[in-house]
Amino acid sequence: MAARRLAGFKAEISRARDLVGIGQSLSSITNGLVGGEDHYRSALVHSVAALDYYVHGVVLDRAIDILMGRLNVAAPSKVGLSFSAIGKIMAAGPLGSADVEMSARTYVAERLGLETYQRPDDIGTALAMVGVPKIWSTAFPQDAHARKTALGVIVSRRNRIVHQCDLDPLSGGGATPIISADSLDAISVIDGIITEVDRYC
Template sequence: MPARRFADFENEIKRARDLVGIGQSLSSITNGLVGGEDHFRSALVHAVAALDAYVHGVVLDRAIDILMGRLHVAASSKVGLSFAAIGKIMTAGPPGSAAVELSARTYVAERLGLETYQRPDDIGSALAMVGVPKIWSTAFPVDAYTRKTALGVIVSRRNRIVHQCDLDPLPGGTTTPITSSDALDAVGIIESIVKEVDIHC
């Protein structure tokens, strides 16, 4: 059952590709005097953010469906809500009402906001928590390790960009090069992963 969040993900992936296009255009119209590298970095970061937002959305939607009794899963699922939050959800209105669902969505979203779902194992654990077990071996029965490794490399680069200005860790502090192809490859890998994962969500 494809997730309701896939269309939003596709919109964000398009924005990531548009950032690459802006960088390419900028470099082209200035004859290379102004490079588009920072736009390429932004595209890579945005693609990872799109993945993270997609997984958060799927986990939130499925968690609410579980709480509201619309989805039954065999997994022992936990999101770590406090007793106070559970009490507020239960007293928000009559069982099954829109008020209860809105309250549940608010508290679960707040709790999930403490997590990041970018690294392969974190994504796998998050989806298993809401009844989608073993997503990597299920979605990629032949090349799960390769897909997980590729995503891990992209997420590591994303972290270097946002936490270390993409500086080379070796002495000298030069910025690690990035091309439009590097960015488009990262965007494409993330999109292909989410397309396959979405089939099972």
């Protein structure tokens, strides 16, 4: 399942790079009169969305495998389903049937939809919940702190773009500058992290 999630992630990362390319082309054909900054911002936001999409998918797939008895994990796992949801899953058919699995997938996906998996610690907690413990120190034994810090900076910038229009309160309300390299670097960091993390999922 993780391989399928990685392919989807790679497709979205490619779309983020395409957004940067559109911004660069727009700036080039207008001799800089129209800048590509909003495309660069969109690309950065999209790369974080691709990360979140990937982690949600892996957590969902592994949670269903645990519920269906296909995956045993040593750590206690929980996704916080209501008793009502559990009752509906159990009533969907014989244990192990496709109907039960579809019902479980529906309710677990709905529950996971309340979470965001963008910050490094949230990603680590989510993956540990479904049997992938200590992902940062496992995937990045030499530089886990540096990778987490780099991702945290990108997510903070994403949040400023999404929630504050990337406006800099210290400059009298002007937008925080961004160039194509900023977005391409962010995309590369996220791509590298997920490519390595996927080896353990």
